[in-house]
Amino acid sequence: MKGSTAYRSIQKRGLHIGLLPEMAAAVNPTTPITLDHDLAVFPDAGRRLTVARYAEHVDDLAARLWAAGVRPDEHVVLYKTANADHWMLAAAVSRIGAVVVNLSPTLDAATAAVLIERVHRPTLLTDGAKLDVLAEVPLADITRRVITSAGDRPGARSLAEFAGSPRVRPVVRPIDEAAVITHTSGTTGTPKLVVHTPRTQAIRLLPQWRLLSLARKKQTVAIHIPFVHSRMVAAMSLALLKEFPVLLMKEAAPADVAEQLIEHRPWLIEALPNSLMEWEGLAEDPRAPFGPVKVFSSTFDAIHPGTMSKLLNASDRRGALFFQIYGQSEVGPAVGRAYFRSLAHKANGRCVGWAMPKGAARVRVVSRDGRTPSETNPGFIEVAWDGLAKTYFAEQQRYDTNRDGEWWRTGDVGYRTKLGCLHMLDREVDMIPGVRSSLEVEDVVLGRLDELSELVLVEGPDSEPIPVICTDGDRPLDRARWRAAVADFPQLGEPVQIPQAELPRTATLKVQRNALAHWFQEQLTDRT
CATH class of the missing domain: 3.30.300.30 (ANL, C-terminal domain)
Structure with a gap:
């Protein structure tokens, strides 16, 4: 199977993360997956895997979850210490037809408990450290069962107990039913649970599939984003189907990041804007950790022009670029643009990009007061395409208030220039009187x-x-x-x-x- 064939299959049948490792192994079983840390669920697996080995681990974990009693259509809340095995466990849950609910390990016990309870007696897949965090939460009352991926605790079953369980056939969820649930950032209160389907996940691959198609060689892609985030689904899918060696990074300290970049020499880095900002100082490192990087990519927030300029100037590659995509968990990638070394320092940080090629999201700006949206009178930014999340779990009315037919109101305000560039000025709730942006x-x-x-x-x-x-x-x-x-x-x-x-x-x-x-x-x- 070729990567393009697998991609076309995904676009037709939806993206099922439980099948993805197996599909990627069929494309190229030797594609390397390297970690900067040990897998908690497989501590002896080492830090250098192949996609075939990765797929084998997912199949093994799926068998253990089945033996532990998890069945299709159940919800499995995955709340554990940050580790690349989170994505592996999520794929295993999906492989047996259950719905994975990814909760960030940064959530405090009270917030995690609210979200677990909202899902209505799910299986909780966690670890000993997080069970200690949840010590005051009545888990017996709000969960169906508790399973640990690492660490034994009273009242919980360990995946280690089920090692060697018989393998089970994968269960494929309907293309328009819930498959993966992630949560919003929670910048304005308790996070919302965002429901993604195989169809919406597949559609979101389109813009960056085209970007990665520009690469002439199979060069290393370094990924440093939360393992629980919806963006992680797309990042892993794209890299593996394109046969790019993957470096999965958990550590954020600049000294640790520098060591990984120097050793593995990635062609592309995808990271959070604030992480890239924290790593700016590495641009002055005489070892040139950013030297081999051709593409810097960020898909969460607009990034400061000064940060982009420092990173691009630290690259030794001709034509190095910073590709920024504006979007959110509910809409996926909405608009994007590339910045090059010569102009990044002059960039307007509020210009988040233009509509992407045919088949990608459409964007409009709607008036807030009856007047035409402009730089001095920003309007509501709205997005429409088939990649929109299906709903907010257990909060349909809240979802519906943001939905106007095919259009989704992002909560951001801005305007479009005569050339069509979308400028995002602020979150509506963060606007301050007397401040344009x-x-x-x-x-x-x-x-x-x-x-x-x-x-x-x-x-x-x-x-x-x-x-x-x-x-x-x-x-x-x-x-x-x-x-x-x-x-x-x-x-x-x-x-x-x-x-x-x-x-x-x-x-x-x-x-x-x-x-x-x-x-x-x-x-x-x-x-x-």
Whole structure:
């Protein structure tokens, strides 16, 4: 089987992650999968696998889950310590026709319990460390059974007990029924559970299948995104079907990342915007860890132009580019654009891209007040295509409020230029009176002050924009440099500096602006 043949099959029959490793092995069983950590569920497997071996592990785990009592149509909540085996376990759940519900390991016990209960007595697939986190949660009352992938605990069965179980035939879920459930970032409260089907997952592969088709050689792809995220489904599917060697990275510390990049010399890196921002300093590393990288890719948030420029200038490859895709869990990839070395530093960070080729998502901007959307009067950004998520699990009404026929309201506001570029200015809930775009202000000031590691505007008690800042190494802010950098923004209040570690973040490292604003209000209350 060729990768293109497998891809056409997926587009026709849907993407079933339980079948994907087997399909990829049929394309090329020797495609390497390398890890920067050990698999918790298979600690003796080593860090260098092939896709054939990977598929064998998935089949083994599927047999163990079946022996443990999991059956088709059941929901299996997967909440465990961050590890590449999460995606392997998710594929195993899918392989026996169950519906996997991916919860981020960054969720606290209370939030995880709310989401587990929302699914209505699912199987909980977890590990000893997370069961310790959930120690005060009445799991016997809200789950059907508890299974651990690593670590023994009372009241739970371990997958290790079922080693050697007879293999079972894969069960293929209907193309338009729930297959994988992920959750939103939770920037505005308790996360929503987003339902993906085999059809919607397959359609979302289209834009980047075309991008990867530009590659002339089968070169290493480094992936550093949460293993639980819906984007991980597409990233793994695309890389394996294209026969690209894969480097799956869990560690985020710049020193660890540098070692992996130097050893494996990836052609492409896909990572979170905030991770890339954290790695900027590696551009100065004399070992040139970014030297072999041809393509930097990010699909979560718009990224600061200064970060793109530093990364591209650290590449030794001709024609190196930064490919940015704007989207969200509910819609997948919506628009995209490429930035090149010569112009990245001049980029408008609010320009998130243009509509992608035929068959991809369509985007429109709808007026908020009856006037035509523009730079000074942004409208609601909406997306339409067959890749939209099917629903919010157990919250259909909440889903329906965002849906207008074929169009999905993203919650972002922006406008389109005469050339068709979509500019995303802010989340609607984060808009601050007197500020055209908080994100734009943050882009500009971060570009002027290299010592800032993060800048977030929040609304103060009198509706004034308050800059909350973090600096490299948590060094004190130079107030004179700050005043010069923000001279164009007289509406800003005095900056509030906090340690980088205290920034409230989501699983994809987005700053939780509501939580930050609430923290700020509490600080003011305490002072008075």
